[in-house]
Amino acid sequence: MTAFNGYPFSVFLAVLLHGLIIGTLLMMQRVSSEPAELVRPPSVQAQLVAENPQARNEQVQAQQAEQRRQEEARQQEAQRQAEQRRQEEAARQEAQQQAEAEAQREAEAERQAQLQREREVQQERERQERLEQERLAQQRQEEQRRQEEAARQEALRQQQAEEAARQAEAQAAAQAAAQDQVAGYTAIIHDLVQRNWSRPPSARNGMTAVLRIRLVPTGDVIDVEIVRSSGDAAFDRAAEDAVRAVGRFRELSSMPPRLFEANFRSLLLTFRPEDLLN
Amino acid sequence: MQNELSVWTLIFEATIVVQLVMLILLLASIVSWVMIIQRLLVLNSADQGMWNFEKRFWSGMDLSQLYREGSNQQKDNKPTGGMENIFRAGFKEFMRLRQQGGVSAEGIMAGAQRAMRVAYSREEEKLEKHLPFLATVGSVSPYIGLFGTVIGIMNSFIALAGQGQASLQVVAPAIAEALIATAMGLFAAIPAYVAYNRYSTRVDAITGNYITFTEEFAGILHRQVFGNQK
The missing domain is CATH 3.30.1150.10 (Fusion Protein Consisting Of Minor Coat Protein, Glycine Rich Linker, Tola, And A His Tag; Chain: A; Domain 2)
Incomplete structure (x- = not known):
């Protein structure tokens, strides 16, 4: 019978017993410590001002939509310019054909030469017109850029305003917290003196x-x-x-x-x- | 305001020496409980083995058959009980001396009794193993706990001297922390002490039975030796 030692079993049982006692102690502590937390004076208050995530999302979406709209406008502008360029190209070709016909019929009347000169003048005018248009397009683009800049600044200003509002709110909360703290400390003082x-x-x-x-x-x-x-x-x-x-x-x-x-x-x-x- | 007190914060925020003392006491408590449970099992099985063997011994069974049964049991790797071990040692020596021849009856008896005494002291040793440890834990761990408490209170007073003004809020946690060590010392000591007293009584009872049996068996052998001589 002596070879039966039962050590593993005893070790297991002893450790289990201690674990049980410590566990019970822990549970009791937890139960008894819960009401203590409730009694705490309300001197500490959360001072964090919650950001409204929904509003922020909406703002971001609006900005995105604005950007998309501007992008579309820019694309339309580009298309229009391409169309003009194509028209001009066609006009130039036509003029060339006419010039060729003119050259063939050079022996004919000077009136036609005159006409061609007039046409050349017209071409010159057209070229100038084209230049003018290009300049206008550039101006338009600049205008757009300026508008975008203004929009960005506006957004920035809005953000700053929001920031300021948030700060003001936080300050108000802090003030309220301070008042609570004052009340808490006053209560402590009264309590101590009374005791x-x-x-x-x-x-x-x-x-x-x-x-x-x-x-x-x-x-x-x-x-x-x-x-x-x-x-x-x-x-x-x-x-x-x-x-x-x-x-x-x-x-x-x-x-x-x-x-x-x-x-x-x-x-x-x-x-x-x-x-x-x- | 002061944060809430709990046993755990007290233990974890205690000074190193006090924590060390608590650790020693916890280990002592665990080990002593291992001993308590293990001894309980050993003593119970010794008790049971003793009663079983006595019943078989006095059932009128042939002694050499009883010896053979024990040998078979040992061959099967099943250990024999304490009283049976004593019987086997005495009987073996007795048979050996008798078969040798030329040994006087007194010599045979003396040899058998010596063999049984040896077996008896071996069995007693087995039963009393670990009991001194329980006695040590039972008597020393309150002192260890007290040492932790004294160190803890000393530290708290040193801290208090730095504070200049003594208020209950300053003194109370440190003293509570110090007292935990005493509580743990008592927690380790009480079961160990109770178990030591209880088990030494039981060991005394069992070894008393062994002695009685030894004498009875010696009587039987004596009868055989001197009966054959006539």
């Missing part, structure tokens, strides 16, 4: 003490003064002691300096024993 506040027995409902706290960016309280007394010295003192007992609001040290300067350099706290029964 450290032991109300004197002389506290009555309706008493109100307003304190001004001066803070430095590390969260340390450097000064506490009573702005409005409740009329009860013990109550005032207790409120002041509560702030001094906190001493330092550690959470404030992690906030952006701009936010701090804007909201927390000097802070008014109101103490009201509202939750008392008497």
Whole structure:
């Protein structure tokens, strides 16, 4: 019986046991950590402004359509020019034939020579006309190019405008986030002070003490003064002691300096024993 | 704000020494559980083999046939139980000395008993294997855990000195981290200690049975030797 050692089986069982225990621990941890995430103060907010992909697609499509239309126009223009060139070619050939006929009939009247000269003049005029047309075509092309340039600039301007709008939106979101953050930090401060506040027995409902706290960016309280007394010295003192007992609001040290300067350099706290029964 | 605490973050963010201690304790726990389970199987099979053999031995079967059956079993690569091993060692020596001739009855008895003593101590050794390891884990791992805790708390206090101001948020995670080491030490120690106590009692019971059987068998042999001499 001693040759039976059962080591592989035991190793398997032992490792399984530990795996089970660790797994259970992990599960419990996960379950217990879920509500903790829900309690988090809403001080952190997404500041990313979502781009609308649909609008962008539409814009891109419109640009493409515009380009296509321009391309078509350019092609039509080219066709028209080709047609003209063909017509001119035909005219030139005809003129040549006529000239040949003229040469054959040179012995005939000078009137015909005159006519030919006139024709030559006409040809010259036609050539000039052709040149003129070419120049016109060039001008047209330039015009088109200029228009395209203008369109591109327009698009660029639009994009910039959109960019600006997006930035403005982001800024607005950031501002909202900052307000949320301020609210979160204020809640933390109230919570801390409240925890450290032991109300004197002389506290009555309706008493109100307003304190001004001066803070430095590390969260340390450097000064506490009573702005409005409740009329009860013990109550005032207790409120002041509560702030001094906190001493330092550690959470404030992690906030952006701009936010701090804007909201927390000097802070008014109101103490009201509202939750008392008497 | 402080991020949420969990056992895992504590373990993974602990200092190297504490992590090392935790690793040692985890290994000790796993190995000790391997021993616990393996010993359980061995002791159970030894118990069962012992009862089976005793039943066969006292059934009035011829002793040489019993010996032959055991030999056949060993030839089939099936190991014989502890008590049977003792019986076989004693019987073999007894037969050998008798066949040699010229050995006195006292000499035969002494030889057989010596052979059985040797076999007995070998069996006892087999049963008690690994039990010292369990005892060591049971008694030492709380100290190892404590060592990890002391180192962890020391580190936390050193960190605290740098902070200047002691708040619960600073102290609590470090102490929790340190205490995990103690918890793991206890986790490894308790089963090992319980198993050690339980198993040594069982080994004592089994070896006691072996001794009783040895004496009984010696009595039978004695009877044979001196009965034949007359």
